[in-house]
Structure formats: C-alpha cells, structure tokens
Amino acid sequence: MKEEERQRIVAALESTVEEIRYQAVRRLAEAFDRLPIQQLMRALGDESWRVRKCASEVFTSEDAGPELIQALIKALGEEDNAGLRNSATEVLIKIGAPAVPDLFKVLKDGDKDERKIAADILGDVKDPRALDPLLATLKDPDENVRAAAAESLGMLGDASVIERLVETLRDDGLVVQLSCLDALDRLNAEVPTTILSSFMGVGPLRPHLYRLMGNLRDKSVIPRLLEGLQARGRGERAAAALALVRQYRMADKRIRVEIRVAVARAASDQVIENLRALLNSSVADERKGAVAVLGWTGRPDVVADLIRAASDENLREPVREAILSIGPKSTESLAEMLDELGRSEKVLALDVLGHFGQPASLSRIIDLCLSSEVEVAEAAQRSLGKIGNPSVISTLTELICRESHSPPKGAVASLVLLGAKYHDQVVAAVKPLMDEGSPGLRITAAEVMCGIARKTDLDEVNRLTGDEDPEVRVAAVRSLGRVGGDEAVEKLRVALTDESPKVRGEAARALGNRETPEARKALKIALRDGDFWVVRESLVALGQGGAANPEVVDSILAFINHSNGAVALEAVRALNRLGWCGDINRVVEASRHPDPEVVKEVLAGCERWPVDDVRPVIISALSDPHWDVRVAAVRKIGAMKDPVAMQAVYERLNLESDDLVKEAMEQVLQMGERGETDG
Amino acid sequence: MNREEFRLLRDLVYEYCGIFFQDEVKYLLERRLNARLREHTLKSFNEYYRYLRYSPSRSRELEEIVELLTTNETYFFREEYQLKAFSEEILPEIVKQNKGSKRLRIWSAGCSTGEEAYTIAILLRETPELYDWDVEIFANDISRKVIQRARKGVYGRSSFRSIGDAFHAKYFRPQGEQYVVTDELRSLVSFGQLNLLDDEMLQLIGKVDVIFCRNVLIYFDRPARLRVLSTFYDKLNQRGYLLLGHSESLMNVSTDFELVHLKNDLVYRKPSAAGEGRLDQ
Numbered sequence: 029m030k031e032e033e034r035q036r037i038v039a040a041l042e043s044t045v046e047e048i049r050y051q052a053v054r055r056l057a058e059a060f061d062r063l064p065i066q067q068l069m070r071a072l073g074d075e076s077w078r079v080r081k082c083a084s085e086v087f088t089s090e091d092a093g094p095e096l097i098q099a100l101i102k103a104l105g106e107e108d109n110a111g112l113r114n115s116a117t118e119v120l121i122k123i124g125a126p127a128v129p130d131l132f133k134v135l136k137d138g139d140k141d142e143r144k145i146a147a148d149i150l151g152d153v154k155d156p157r158a159l160d161p162l163l164a165t166l167k168d169p170d171e172n173v174r175a176a177a178a179e180s181l182g183m184l185g186d187a188s189v190i191e192r193l194v195e196t197l198r199d200d201g202l203v204v205q206l207s208c209l210d211a212l213d214r215l216n217a218e219v220p221t222t223i224l225s226s227f228m229g230v231g232p233l234r235p236h237l238y239r240l241m242g243n244l245r246d247k248s249v250i251p252r253l254l255e256g257l258q259a260r261g262r263g264e265r266a267a268a269a270l271a272l273v274r275q276y277r278m279a280d281k282r283i284r285v286e287i288r289v290a291v292a293r294a295a296s297d298q299v300i301e302n303l304r305a306l307l308n309s310s311v312a313d314e315r316k317g318a319v320a321v322l323g324w325t326g327r328p329d330v331v332a333d334l335i336r337a338a339s340d341e342n343l344r345e346p347v348r349e350a351i352l353s354i355g356p357k358s359t360e361s362l363a364e365m366l367d368e369l370g371r372s373e374k375v376l377a378l379d380v381l382g383h384f385g386q387p388a389s390l391s392r393i394i395d396l397c398l399s400s401e402v403e404v405a406e407a408a409q410r411s412l413g414k415i416g417n418p419s420v421i422s423t424l425t426e427l428i429c430r431e432s433h434s435p436p437k438g439a440v441a442s443l444v445l446l447g448a449k450y451h452d453q454v455v456a457a458v459k460p461l462m463d464e465g466s467p468g469l470r471i472t473a474a475e476v477m478c479g480i481a482r483k484t485d486l487d488e489v490n491r492l493t494g495d496e497d498p499e500v501r502v503a504a505v506r507s508l509g510r511v512g513g514d515e516a517v518e519k520l521r522v523a524l525t526d527e528s529p530k531v532r533g534e535a536a537r538a539l540g541n542r543e544t545p546e547a548r549k550a551l552k553i554a555l556r557d558g559d560f561w562v563v564r565e566s567l568v569a570l571g572q573g574g575a576a577n578p579e580v581v582d583s584i585l586a587f588i589n590h591s592n593g594a595v596a597l598e599a600v601r602a603l604n605r606l607g608w609c610g611d612i613n614r615v616v617e618a619s620r621h622p623d624p625e626v627v628k629e630v631l632a633g634c635e636r637w638p639v640d641d642v643r644p645v646i647i648s649a650l651s652d653p654h655w656d657v658r659v660a661a662v663r664k665i666g667a668m669k670d671p672v673a674m675q676a677v678y679e680r681l682n683l684e685s686d687d688l689v690k691e692a693m694e695q696v697l698q699m700g701e702r703g704e705t706d707g
Numbered sequence: 708m709n710r711e712e713f714r715l716l717r718d719l720v721y722e723y724c725g726i727f728f729q730d731e732v733k734y735l736l737e738r739r740l741n742a743r744l745r746e747h748t749l750k751s752f753n754e755y756y757r758y759l760r761y762s763p764s765r766s767r768e769l770e771e772i773v774e775l776l777t778t779n780e781t782y783f784f785r786e787e788y789q790l791k792a793f794s795e796e797i798l799p800e801i802v803k804q805n806k807g808s809k810r811l812r813i814w815s816a817g818c819s820t821g822e823e824a825y826t827i828a829i830l831l832r833e834t835p836e837l838y839d840w841d842v843e844i845f846a847n848d849i850s851r852k853v854i855q856r857a858r859k860g861v862y863g864r865s866s867f868r869s870i871g872d873a874f875h876a877k878y879f880r881p882q883g884e885q886y887v888v889t890d891e892l893r894s895l896v897s898f899g900q901l902n903l904l905d906d907e908m909l910q911l912i913g914k915v916d917v918i919f920c921r922n923v924l925i926y927f928d929r930p931a932r933l934r935v936l937s938t939f940y941d942k943l944n945q946r947g948y949l950l951l952g953h954s955e956s957l958m959n960v961s962t963d964f965e966l967v968h969l970k971n972d973l974v975y976r977k978p979s980a981a982g983e984g985r986l987d988q
Contacts, residue, residue, distance in 0.1 A: 491894045496858040518843075521911045525899025527851040553907050558766060 034059045041067055046076045053082045063087060065096050069103065072119065073112030080111050084118045092123040101130050104145050105138065117145055121152045125682060128155045135161055140170040147173060151180025154694055159186055166196050174200065175207040182211025185698045190217045197223075202232060209236035218244050225252070234259065235267035242271030247283055250275065254294040257302060257321070265302050266309060269317035276320070288324045288353070295325035304330070307337050316346050323350025330354070331361040335373050348376055356384045363389035366396070375407040382411030390415065394423055397439070406438035413442025418450045425457040428476075432469040440475055447480030454480055467497060474500040478507030486512060493519055498528035505531055509538025517542060521550045529559035536562060540569025552583045563587070564598045571602025581608050588614065593623030600626055604633035612641045619645045624654035631660045639670050647676045655686040662689065666696035674700050708737040712752035716740070719759055723769045724849050725904040725931035726777060739775045743768070774850040777926055783822045783829075783862075784869040786921065786953055792971035793917070794830045797948050801916050802836050804946060809840045812915040814942065816903060817923035818846035821857025821896075822866055825888050827919065828895040829878055845912055847901040854898050860888035903935050914944050922952035929960070936961050940977060949975040 037059045040052035053071045056063055063086065071083035100123075103109075103116035120127045127149075134146040147165055150158040158180070165177035178196060181189045190212065197208040205227070212219055213236065221244060224237045238256050241249040253275070256268025276287050303325075306318035319337055322330045331351060338347040351358045362377045363386065369377055378396065381389055393415075396408035409427065412420045420442075427439040447454035454476065461473035474492055481489050489511070492504035505523050508516045516538075523535035536554050539547040554566040567587060570580050584606075587599035600618055615637070619630045631649055634642045646668075649661035665673040677693050684690045708716075713736060717728045728736055740755065747768075749755050759765050759772075784790060805811060811831070815824040824846035831837055831844075848854050863885050867875055879886040901908055903923070918939050924932050939949055940963050949964055951957075957964055957975060964975035 487894070491890060494858065494893050494897055496855070496860070518913060519897065521913070522845060522897045522899055524911050525847065525901050525908065527854050527900040550911055553910050556907055 029059055038064075038067055041070060046079065049074060049076065049079050050082055053079055053086060056083075057086050062093070063096075065099050068096070069099050069112070072103070072115035073106070073109050075111065077111070080115045084115050084122070087119055087122065092126050097123060097127050097130055100127070101134060104134065104142050107141070113145065117149055120149050124153050125155050128153060128157055132158075132161050135165055140173055143168060143170065143173045144176045147176035147180050151176070151183035154184055154698070156184065156186065156698070159184060159189065163189060163192055166192060171201060171203050175204045178204055178207035178211050180211075182207075182214035185215065185695075187215055187217070190215055190219075193217070194219060194223060197227075202230070205230075205233060206236060209233060209240060213239050213243070216243050220244075221246055221249055221252075228252075231261065234261070235263040238264060238267035238271045240271075242274035244275075245278060247275075247279075247286065250287060250290055254290060257294065257299045258296070262305070266306055266311070266314040266317065269303065269306060269321050270313060273317045273320050288326075291321060291324040292326045295327060300325065300327065300330060304333050307333060312342060315340070315343060319343055319346045319350050323353035326354055326357075328354060328357040328361055331358045332365060335362070335365065335369065335377060338373050338376050339370060341372070344372065344376060348379065351376075351380050352383065356386075359384050359386040359389070363392065366392055371401050371404055374401075374404050378404070378407040378411045382414030385415045387415060387417055390417065390420070394420070397423070397427060397436075405436065409436055409438025409442050413438075413445035416446065416449060418446065418453055421446055421450065421453055421457050425461075428472050429461065429469065432466050432472070435468065435472040435475075440472060440479075443476045444479035447476065451480055451482065455485075471497060471499040471503070474503045478503040481507045481511050483511050483513070486516075490519060493523060498526070498531055501526065501528065501531045502534045505534045505538055509534075509541055514542070514544065517544060517546050517550070521546075524550060524554050524557075529557070529562050532557060532559065532562045533565040536565035536569050540565075540572045543572075548577065548580055552580065555583055555587070560590075560592050560595050563590075564595050567595065567598035567602045571598070571605040576603075576606040576608045581606065581610065585614055588618040588626075589621065593621070593626055596621055596623060596626045597629055600629040600633070604629065607636065609636040612637055615642070616645055619649065624652070624657045627652065627654075627657050628660045631657070631664050634664055635668060639668060643670060643673055647673055650676060650680050655689050658684070658686070658689045659692045662692040662696050666699060669700075708733065708740070708752045712756065713737075715756045716752065716759070719756065720769070720772060720776070721928070721931075724773055724902050725928075725934070726773060726926040727928035727931065728776070736776065740772065743772065743775070770850050770852070774852055777850075780865070781819050781822050782866045782868050782870075783826050783874075785822070785826075787869060789921075789950060789953070789972045789974075790826065790830060792969045792974060793827075793948075793950065794834065796969045796971065797917065797974070798830070798834055798837075800946075801948075802834070805916065811837065811840055811842045812913065813842075813844045813917045814912060814915045814919070815844060815846040816918055816920040816939070818848050818853075818857060818898070820853045820862075821846065821860065821898070822862070823919060823921065824857065824896045824898070825860070825878075825892050826870075828892045829874055831895060832878070832891065842895060844896045845899065845915070846896055847899045847903075847912075849900065849902045851900050854900050857898050860893060861885050862887075903938065904931060906934075906938065909938055909942075912942060915942050915947060916944050917948045917950065918943060919950045921950065922955070924951065924955055932960055936963070940964070943977040945977060946979045947977050949977070951975065 037052050037055050040048050043049050043052070049071070056067060056071070068083060068087065072080055074080050074083065097120070100116040100120050103112050106112045120131070131146045131150055134142050135150070138146060143165070147162060150162060162177045162181050162184070166174055168174050168177065174196070178193060181193060193208045193211055197205050200208070217240065219240050221241070224240055227233050227237055234256070238253060241253060250272070253268045253272045256264050256271070259265050259268065272287065272291070276284055279287060300322070303318045303322050306314050309315050309318070315337065319334060322334060331354060334347050334350050338344050359381055362381055366374060366377055366389070374396070378393065381393065393408050393411050397405055397412065399405040399408065409424065412424060424439045424443050427436050443454055443458065458473045458476045461469050462477070474495070477485070478489060478492065489504050489507045492500055493508060495501050495504065501523070505520065508519055512519070520535045520539050524532050526532050526535070532554065536551060539551050548570065551566045551570050555563055557563050557566070567584060570584055581603065584599050584602050587595055588603070590596040590599065596618070615630060619627055621627055627649060631646060634646060646661050646664055649657050652658055652661070662677055665677055674697070678697060681690065681693050681697070684693060713733045716736065721727050740752070744752070744755055747755070747758060749758060759768055762768065801811060813827055815827060818824045824844050827844055831842055846857065861882060867886070878889050878892050880889060903909070920939065924935065927935060936957070943949065965978050967974050967976045
C-alpha cells in the first residue's frame, strides 16, 4: 500500500465520525505489516463500542510483541477510560501465554483494580504457570482481588487447589466465599457434606452449596436437597433441583429408586408450586431440572404443566421421560387434554398413550389418525400399534389403502408391530392388497408382509424376491435376511446380481448378518459392483465379520483410497471393526485421504498399533487443514497418554487459530498435567 | 460407418461384454446404431465412439447397444425337440441322480426376455416327481432392460406361437391384450443381470445340474467362447448337461464335454469322475 494511503487511514482514526473511524480500524491490518501500537491503543480506547470491538478483533497473535503487551498492561490502569481497560483485557486474553509474565508483575505490584483485572485475565488465559501466583493472591489484602483469584483458580482446572479453596472458604468473607464455591463447582470438587452443611446458615451461599452437593456421591445430601426445594429463595430451589438431577445421573439403579421415592414423599403442594414456577425459568438447565423432579413426584396433576413445557423443543425428551416416570396414572389427564393441545404436545401425548397401552382413548386416537397435521396423524397411527389391540388392524389397513400414493408410515409401522403378535390376522388383511392394489399399495403391502414374515412365510418371501417391482424385492430381501436360514444365502447371492442397485445393496446388508464363508465370499464379489452404494454396503457387511480374515482384509484394503469418500470411510471403518493392525504404511496412506471423515476414522483406530509406529500419523494430523481432524488428533493424543505427542500439542497451541481446536488442546494439556486423560 | 469406425465400435463392445461382430455384419451394426446417434443427436459414429468411451452414462448406453444388437425374437417352447429331450430324457436321469438330495438347479444363461426360463419352469412343474423338491432356475442376461421385462412376465401373442393351449391356459393369466405368467411359475425363477465374461460376478451362481445357453455363444469370438465354456464346465455338477442352440456346436472348440446322443437331440454333458481338466484347443 502506498504511504499516502496509509497516512489517510491513520488520519481517519481521528475522525469525529464513528463510521469513518470504524472503517479505518478495519483497514489497519492491510495498511501495516504489523499493527501500529499507538493507533491500536487509540482505537481500543475509542468512545464507540463498535470501534473498540473492531480494534480487538483486528489484532492477531502475530502482533503480540513485548511493546504491545506493555502498552496493554499499562492500559489496565486507565482509571478514566473503562472502555480501554476492557478492550485491553480482551486483547491480553487473546495474546495469552506471552503476556503472562507481565501479568504476574501486575498481580504483585499493581493497584487493587489492576491486580483484580490481572487475576481475571490469568483465569481466562488458563496458563498453568499462573497457579502459584494466584494461590498467593488468595492472601491479597483486597477482598475483590482475592475473589478474582479464587474464581480464576477454578478456571485453571487444576484440582490440586481444592484444599486451599476450602480453607479460604472457611476463613474469608462472603464475596470471597462465593467465588470459592463457584471455583469448587467448576472443579467438580467433592467437598464433604460436613463442611458444606456448616455454611447452610448463610443465605446467599446456599444456592452454591446445593450445587456442590450435587457433586457428592453421598446420598445423605438428598434430604438437604429436598429441603432446598422448599426454600424461600428461587435461586436455592433451582440449585437444589439441579443438584438432585446430578445426584440421580451419578447414582446406580438402587439409589435412583431411593431418590424418586424420597421426592415423591416430599412432594407437598408447596414443592409442586415451586417446581411449576421453575418451569418458566429463563435458564434452560433450571427448566430441565424442574421437569425431571416433577416427573419423580409421581403426581398426575403435574402432567398438564409438563405437557405445556414440551412446547419448548429442547424439553420434549425430558418431558416425555418425566411423564413416563409418573406412570399409567398420567394417561387419564393426557386423554382428556388431547383436543386442547398444540401439534407437538399432541404428538408427545399420543406417544405416551401408546406406551401405556391406554385402550380407553382408542376411538379418539383413531380419529386423530386422519388428522390433517401429518406429524399428529403419524403419532396416532404409531400409538395404535403400541396399544396392541387387534381390533385396529382393519382401521390401519383402510388407512394404507386410502393413502396408497403416499403410504402412511405410522400405519405401516403399527401393522408390523401388531403382526408380531397377531401375525395371521395382519397377513389376512394385507395379503389381498398384493394382488388388487396399485403399485404403491403393493409395495406397502409387501413391506408389511415382509416385515412380519416368519420362517413359515419363507415361500411367500422367496416369491416376492422375484417381483417385478424393485421396492417389493427390497422388502423381500430384507425379510429374507431376517428370517431366512442358511439356505437363504443362495437367494441373497443371486440378489446381488439384481439389476436394481437398491436390491443389491439390501442383499449385501442381509449377507452381513451371516458369518459364513459363503456369505463373505459373495460380499467380496459384491465389492466389484459398479454402484458405489452397493460397494459401501458390502464393506459395512464385511466389517461385521468378527475376526480379521486375511482374504477379507485384502479385499477391503483395496478401497481405503477410493476417490469416493463414503466408500473409503466404510473401508477404514470395516478394518477398525475387524481389529486389523497390519502394515502401518497402509494407515499412513489412508491418513492422506482428502476427505476429513476418512482421516478421522483412521485416527479413531490408531490405538491398535504401537505408539512409536502411529505417532507420526497423529502428529501430522495436528496440522491438517480441517479443524475437525485436528480436534480428533488432539483427543487421540489425550487418550494415548504419549508424552512426545503431548509435547507436539503444546508446541502447536500458540500456532493454532481455531477456538475449538485450542480448547481441546488446553483441555488435553490440563488433563496431562493432572495425570489424567480421557477420550 | 467407415471401416475404422466399425473396428473401434466393435472392439469397444467386445471389451465390454465379449460379443464380437464379424466384418460381414457391419451393415447390421450400422443400421441398428443409427437410431442411437439420433437419440443422442450425435453427428457421426466417431462422435458416438467418444460418447461410449467417456460419457458418465456409458454403461447404460453399452447395455442398450448390446440389447439392440443381440436381441432376437424369442418365444415359449422354442426348439421344441430339445425341450422334449430335456423333459423326457435328461430330467428323469437327474431325478434318479439327485434323489438323495431332492435338489435341482438349472441355469438359463442369456435368458433374454424370460421365455426360455419360464418354459423350463413349465416343464419342471409338469414333472410330478419334482413336486416336493428344492428347485430353482437362475436366469441371467447382460441387459437390464430385458431382465426387467422378464420379471414383469407379460407377453404378447407372438410369444405363444409354439405353446400348447393347455399350458397357455394353465400358466398364464390374461391381462388386456397380453398374458402374464402365474405366480406358480414365477416362484421357480430368479433373475439377475450378469455378463458371462465377468468371472468374479459369476461366482455368485452356485453349482447347477443343467445349463441352457442357446444362441448366445454365436456372438462371441473363439477366446471368449472358451472362457464361457470354461465357466460352464466349472459350474456343472458331474454328469450335468449343457444345452446349446441347434446351430451351435463344440466341435473344434472344446473336448471337455462329452457329446450325448439322446433320442430327441444331441446334447453335451460334463463327464462323471472328471478331473479338473481345462479346455483345450
């Protein structure tokens, strides 16, 4: 860029017009090889939030020289310009590790505001070197600084600080105590009940105490938490509910039953009201917690509230579980409410009614099978199948005849379900449609008949494998795979020559369930199919084979570099499933596939090889152009606990620009420091 | 179509499926392929050749050509004398041979639109000894289109020129102006799309007792015929029969099969206690 232009940009930073300053900041990066510190600092302290934000985004890690760091550290002390202080904080966090030594100096020598900000930044940077300085800061003369230090210790994620935090909790005042409790929660600390209980008299601490009780594998906290559900403060009630849910998730089956019984006993009207109120919380987790606990109360009078809560899509599954927890008593309310409910609530209600097999609402459900709302109609049809009453077979058959151009999935599924119990009746109802029906109806009828076929129906199934309609043949081949014995392999082999790739694919899938040499041989041949979906199905099927048969492996290896990513992926996946750990050079080859999913699958199977052999592959993946491959490589390194590879992660950390990858790296490095790893 | 174009196209088809066109049938190739040029709005056979080499739909087009060039009219109970030999002489022998296993497998190799396979099925249905047997007819062709027609099992009047009224009434249902095979016959036949020169895919066919391959080998050159016959040899059980078209013979082609003089026809058979001999010159 010409010098004139550069000067124009610099001049524009002084403009009185916000938009001009904003555009000037945006162009700073292209105007200069390295951002000019003076101009950057000016922009970071701009009166406009927009300009400040842009300035902190324009900056990159390449600009983080000592001079800039010094300027930013100095800005932390700007009493008159809060905007500059905040922006400088943001940029220092972005700079990360190189700024840490200077932050230590501020932590030691700065004024109280500077010390607090420095402690906050060290928590966000999560550099393990900050541990000791922050621990020392727990003795800072200023309460806010101590509180910031406590909070940041929680963010570092090092469990070795728990004891010190508990000490500080005992010895310090409310502000610091709150931060200690937050930090302990972040560290998933298991603080003994005796200690937590000693603070229960301090109202503002109680929500945090309840949260920590949720971490304890100690059922003696349950009564405390149940008391919490009756607390006056909304925060306490919410924390108690969430802690109960955490307890439940950690518990074994027996304790879970105990929790539910305890909640049911404690479910006074006041508790129910409190939980109902939580259903309207703006915090999603609190709503989820309330839903779960309401379900445990076993009270049918909460069903209406739960169903209404299901209008939030995120709560649908928890609500379903909660209503199922309440049990068959819930169905009366549901059946009464059906007409008033919205679409998604109706679907849920129908699902539950079917689950509990509520025959009393049968006629209403049958009406809903014809609902103009497709989801409701399907849910009603499925519900009929679950209720399991054979009287609905004719209704369902009529439905599929009526909608022959677009077969109602729910009705088909229900007929298949009913056919498991009332086989002959369903066959009698559906078989005539094979001869009389339209092509669409024939396919549907075949799907039902093949879906319920037993060994005694094999003749009919075999007949249908020769049908002129490929969709009928697909259903028949699927059925043959399910009910046919070894003699079916011959038919399935022939089906691999079908002119329809769908039929061939289905035949490959069916052969995958048979671990016979004949089936494997046929699948190897199918790998030569011209349709890549058939090849893919064959690879999946071969991968189910159990042990790594050398012939099969050789056939699969030929596909690990297939230009079609879906095929290459299945080949690698099949080798992983078979536990193959042969020539490492083939692994290296596969790890160079342009499709990132293939590379991730290669990484997933790496632990089968000696670490020294496979390390270069994984370390190389840390530089893959795809962020998700890099994340997978980082996680694999975490799982393998290899110090050399960990070092590679450490070295890459500052070069990594993707936030998710960086986060994964930090987690793995922290766990490595703590001596733990996970997948 | 000039000579170079003919040679290029002939070699391409040969490479695809082993079917070889002698120089004398150039005119036939040209006549039948002109329609394909029109279909794809191509200006010359040279352009068509390029299309067959590089187009993403080349496989489909090659199938189309093969069908166009090899499909001749066929009908039920074609070459009746041979079918008589099959039902009156070959079948009883096989029934005796396989009475322990009660299993019969027949392969209609190059089945076209299915008339041959269903004819065989009728003959089997008319053999009372086979009522409680495990019987299967595999019927394959290289062309997807003819296989689809075979599966449909719907035929016009010209297909029935040689079938007796009794069989016609027993095994076919009217459907408008045409007739459709009954389920009873369908259940005996499995159709598939296969190239007789694709050794690997042919492994999907198991061992058989009789192979019908009538008026198919005429389309192959000698090396291709030898390959196909080698496959047939491997697929046949001992004392299994090979039935070719009336104008076809294995003389000067193969001595692996023995020639059998039946009352109604001359057929080929894989000898009993045969070693693993290969086809010779």
